[in-house]
Amino acid sequence: MTDVAKRGGAPVPAGWTYAPAPESTDIVRLQERYGLYVGGEWLETKEHFTTVAPRDESPLAEVAQASAKDVKNAVAVARDASAAWAALPGSERAKYLFRIARILAERSREFAVLESLNGGKPIKESRDVDLPLAAAHFFYYAGWADKLEYAFPNRTPRPLGVAGQIIPWNFPLLMLAWKIAPALAAGNTVVLKPAETTPLTALLFCDVVRQAELPPGVVNIVTGDGRTGAALVDADVDKIAFTGSTEVGKAIQRRLAGTGKKLTLELGGKAANIVFDDCALDQAVEGIVNGIYFNQGHVCCAGSRLFVQESIYEPVVDKLKKRMATLRVGDPLDKNTDVGAINSRMQLEKIEELVAAGKDEGAEIYQPPCVLPERGYWFAPTVFTNVAQSYRIAQEEIFGPVLSVLPFRTPEEAVEKANNTPYGLSAGVWTEKGSRILWMAERLRAGVVWANTFNRFDPTSPFGGYKESGFGREGGLHGMEPYVELT
Ligand code: NAI
Ligand code: MG
Secondary structure, eight states: OHHHHHTTOOOOOTTOOOOOOBOOOTTOOOOSEEOEEETTEEEOOSEEEEEEOTTTOOEEEEEEEOOHHHHHHHHHHHHHHHHHHHHSOHHHHHHHHHHHHHHHHHTHHHHHHHHHHHHOOOHHHIIIIIHHHHHHHHHHHHHHHTOHHHHSTTSOEEEOSEEEEEOOSSSHHHHHHHHHHHHHHTTOEEEEEOOTTOOHHHHHHHHHHHHTTOOTTSEEEOOOSHHHHHHHHHSSOSEEEEESOHHHHHHHHHHHTTSOOEEEEEOOOOOEEEEOTTSOHHHHHHHHHHHHHGGGGOOTTOOOEEEEEGGGHHHHHHHHHHHHTTOOBSOTTBTTOSBOOOSOHHHHHHHHHHHHHHHHHTOEEEOOOOOOOSSSOOOOOEEEESOOTTSHHHHSOOOSSEEEEEEESSHHHHHHHHTOSSOOSEEEEEOSOHHHHHHHHHHOOOSEEEESOOSOOOTTSOBOOSGGGEESOBSTGGGTGGGEEEO
16 A cells, blocks of 8 residues: 555555455255266265365255265266267267356356355356356367367277266366366266365256256266275276376376276376566566465466576565465455465365475465454465475475475576476466577476466366376367277
8 A cells, every 4th residue: 555655546545445245145056965966867875974165164065975886886877878979970969068068157156156165266266267167168179079070180089988087176167177078079978076075066067967958877976085086996987087186196097007998187286487587577476476376276287386586586575475465365255355265174284284394494484464264264375485495395286375486597497496396287487588488388397388377278278297297188179089089
């Protein structure tokens, strides 16, 4: 505020705050208890667990814990449905996908509210990012369904059969869309397992499937924890698509070795966001903030390591801290909220543990003053300076709103430091010089390199990792490939 006054802008009253602007949750109708969605029917299971709202830990619904037997049954149902689905002309499959895209767009407010309620992300993100992108993925892959022979010239693409899909909790509906849209477009049927902390939008999606009159058995949703996921890996599927932790990804890869089942893995990351001294500074600061505080940092491609050229290190850190102080942390359902709730108690504990390790190892911590709600899972936006490359906070995926800042002098040094990680999912480069962007992009070992922007997604653009960030691509034409057999 003093800055504004100094520059002679309009005077702002001291202590000016935003009035609460909560989004109503009336539009969401939850059931008390959910079964498994298999063959177009809701099936009961023996065990259930409670899914909560991370903003206040209030219970939302009882969700089924699918057993290995339940999973086997779902896969058999998907198998029965697969021949007829594969035999449909691509143009017919496309109609269903277009319908799903349209229904998601029509019901986007309902989905956005539920996504924020169950996952903790700010409503403005679920409303403006998750939902439009999820619908866009169905829309985009609908377009490929009848053009597969042009997608793979001189080769004959055939569906694989049944795809088992396991997704995480950071973008629940969007990850569902990334998985289901290309699989269906290519003529496969699916059994998808949402993450245990965020099953509700996947369960609401079953109603979209019903509305779109998709043939029974083409999309099946089984809920449960890691045991359900492991059962899906072992079931009679032709392919596993997994997004989640590197640890579980590796276990799945070991499990599938020699089985002939196909596999794609989208795992963790520790992305470098690299800022050169000739960049547009204020834009870079916005990109840094978006890179790490978007979705509370629960983003596999989050720009969690910030490399700043030494000559501008201080102004960048100053500007960043000032900008952080304006972030509004709080109720995910409030339209003004920038940083919402941490997804689960488990994730909160992981963040707390790594942040404590950062302090212990000697890094300097800054958190802007902010009042965190008493109930629920919360963590203030955090930045660490005075970080050495060897510190755990510079090496391990924190998956929270925590940034480590490190200096560099030359482009060569930036590349070397940026690549000094077991991961390789994404990177960002901020510079005015086009030739430097290309020079950097060529050398950075990352699946996606953003230039003068960060966390940009588009269904037409492939996304995926190097090294321990996984293999296989999702999005774009590349995203069709893992779902077809080419002869
Ligand atoms: P996770 O990898 O355990 O969970 C992801 C999905 O895999 C969930 O649906 C889970 O039920 C399922 N799963 C768990 N164990 C499985 C098994 N043995 N076989 C098959 N499926 C299994 O991730 P978690 O425990 O939720 O988070 C731990 C850390 O992983 C996070 O702190 C973060 O660093 C990282 N992570 C990365 C993600 C990414 O997008 N790259 C997403 C989620 C977590
Ligand atoms: Mg786990």
